[in-house]
Amino acid sequence: xxxxxxxxxxxxxxxxxxxxxxxxxxxLGVVIEREAGTIQIVNTTKxxxxxRIEGLGDLSHASxxxxxxxxxxxVFGRDGGLSKIDLLQDKxxxxxxxxxxxxxxxxxxxxxVIAVSNYTPGGVKLFxxxxxxxxxxxxxVYGDDNKLSKVVGLVDAPGQRxxxxxxxxxxxxxxxxxxxxxxxxxxxxxxxxQPYDALLSPDGRYYAAGLFxxxxxxxxxxxxxxxxxxxxxxxxxxxxxxxxxxxxxxLEGWTMVGDWLFVPAVGRHEVLVVDxxxxxxxxxxxxxxxxxxVSARPDGRQVWVNFAFPDNQTVQxxxxxxxxxxxxxxxxxxxxxxxxxxxxxxxxxxVRDDDRIAVYDTETFAETSRLPAQKPSGIxxxxxxxxxxx
Amino acid sequence: MRxxxxxxxxxxxxxxxxxxxARQQExxxxxxxxxxxxxxxxxxxxxxxxLMPDALADKSDALLFDAxxxxxxxxAMPAWQPFLNDAEIRWMVTRLRQR
Numbered sequence: 001x002x003x004x005x006x007x008x009x010x011x012x013x014x015x016x017x018x019x020x021x022x023x024x025x026x027x028l029g030v031v032i033e034r035e036a037g038t039i040q041i042v043n044t045t046k047x048x049x050x051x052r053i054e055g056l057g058d059l060s061h062a063s064x065x066x067x068x069x070x071x072x073x074x075v076f077g078r079d080g081g082l083s084k085i086d087l088l089q090d091k092x093x094x095x096x097x098x099x100x101x102x103x104x105x106x107x108x109x110x111x112x113v114i115a116v117s118n119y120t121p122g123g124v125k126l127f128x129x130x131x132x133x134x135x136x137x138x139x140x141v142y143g144d145d146n147k148l149s150k151v152v153g154l155v156d157a158p159g160q161r162x163x164x165x166x167x168x169x170x171x172x173x174x175x176x177x178x179x180x181x182x183x184x185x186x187x188x189x190x191x192x193x194q195p196y197d198a199l200l201s202p203d204g205r206y207y208a209a210g211l212f213x214x215x216x217x218x219x220x221x222x223x224x225x226x227x228x229x230x231x232x233x234x235x236x237x238x239x240x241x242x243x244x245x246x247x248x249x250x251l252e253g254w255t256m257v258g259d260w261l262f263v264p265a266v267g268r269h270e271v272l273v274v275d276x277x278x279x280x281x282x283x284x285x286x287x288x289x290x291x292x293x294v295s296a297r298p299d300g301r302q303v304w305v306n307f308a309f310p311d312n313q314t315v316q317x318x319x320x321x322x323x324x325x326x327x328x329x330x331x332x333x334x335x336x337x338x339x340x341x342x343x344x345x346x347x348x349x350x351v352r353d354d355d356r357i358a359v360y361d362t363e364t365f366a367e368t369s370r371l372p373a374q375k376p377s378g379i380x381x382x383x384x385x386x387x388x389x390x
Numbered sequence: 391m392r393x394x395x396x397x398x399x400x401x402x403x404x405x406x407x408x409x410x411x412a413r414q415q416e417x418x419x420x421x422x423x424x425x426x427x428x429x430x431x432x433x434x435x436x437x438x439x440x441l442m443p444d445a446l447a448d449k450s451d452a453l454l455f456d457a458x459x460x461x462x463x464x465x466a467m468p469a470w471q472p473f474l475n476d477a478e479i480r481w482m483v484t485r486l487r488q489r
Contacts, residue, residue, distance in 0.1 A: 034431065058430065058432075060430055060431030119436065245466065246468050
């Protein structure tokens with residue numbers, strides 16, 4: 001009897017594993033649902049929702065990085081939560097609350113260290129990517145009275161380094177995490193007023209922080225950091241009227257295409273095109289609103305732009321060949337984020353107030369599918385795992 | 391649609407009454423998401439400071455009203471007066487205190 005039962009059990013187990021739906025990670029992605037504090041795991045080819053995961057805390061400003069085997073997604077929540085999600089088993093593998101108020105994170109070149117940038121207490125913390133054990137804490141102290149600054153624009157860089165910016169301190173910090181328990185920090189001071197976010201060029205060479213408190217960008221050449229931070233575009237549009245900013249723009253890795261860098265003009269209805277040989281302004285492209293994300297299709301032919309309130313129902317597409325807008329779309333109410341499929345034939349848009357994801361064909365600009373999502377805000381596909389500075 | 395909107399703005403501007411139910415829902419959504427992008431959801435703070443009742447307890451209605459209506463120049467807080475009339479801003483302040 002006992003024998004029979006165990007034989008039956010093992011037969012079932014074999015049958016079970018044979019039937020299990022094998023899932024390859026290259027097709028996966030994560031959608032953040034900001035109001036409910038949940039995420040969806042999605043299949044980007046089908047496209048379809050695979051599962052929803054709850055219990056991730058406050059995701060009102062969340063971002064995601066992937067382990068380099070693409071099995072795990074690390075979700076950084078506003079409330080300081082750091083959750084490691086197993087994309088194969090649809091579950092939270094580990095979760096910690098590591099700070100009071102957090103803004104984003106990055107994963108090291110070798111995939112072994114997770115860095116998180118925090119608003120309160122202002123600073124950066126390093127964690128073991130496997131166990132989420134804390135390895136080091138780097139408080140963002142500045143000035144004579146040792147105040148703490150909010151940390152923004154944290155990215156990974158070649159050489160097992162991280163780079164970040166200090167909003168109130170006007171500094172850029174280059175963190176060497178070769179020994180993650182005792183990281184080295186090189187500080188660049190007075191880089192420009194209020195760096196609000198930053199990007200790394202796709203080759204990992206240039207770190208550019210956008211400035212909120214004044215015009216232009218602070219630029220650090222990681223091939224020769226000893227040359228210090230240089231301010232670029234500091235005198236374009238000096239006399240233009242400054243409009244109030246209803247949502248902070250974001251900077252992300254792939255806004256550098258060939259010789260050109262595309263950046264949102266803070267408080268203005270335009271994108272700036274910068275020549276990366278001499279960092280001069282090539283063109284100001286007039287647009288429908290204040291840009292939030294300026295994202296290049298992976299092949300670099302198109303740049304898609306979404307906008308701040310009150311123009312966030314619109315998305316515009318710039319053709320990089322002529323540096324002109326070629327398409328204006330109205331995908332729905334409050335388009336918060338855009339993510340391209342790995343080779344760019346499709347783009348997913350998070351349409352917050354219509355509670356859905358809209359998928360567009362980037363050649364024909366036709367909407368090809370819709371997926372329900374509750375107040376979606378961010379979309380992250382696993383191909384990010386292999387990109388520097390995302 | 392546009393006429394209705396203009397009419398709405400006109401009525402509110404003149405009578406400055408409490409916003410209607412539909413508008414209250416829009417304002418709640420705005421508080422959560424458009425204000426929330428800087429202040430958090432719930433508004434425990436982000437780039438902007440916490441707007442939770444305890445954080446606002448010792449601040450006057452007039453101060454909060456002024457911050458929302460006119461923004462704070464030199465900071466990231468924008469003026470919302472182009473999108474919100476005075477009654478709507480007053481309603482928002484009351485809402486923030488109730489959470």
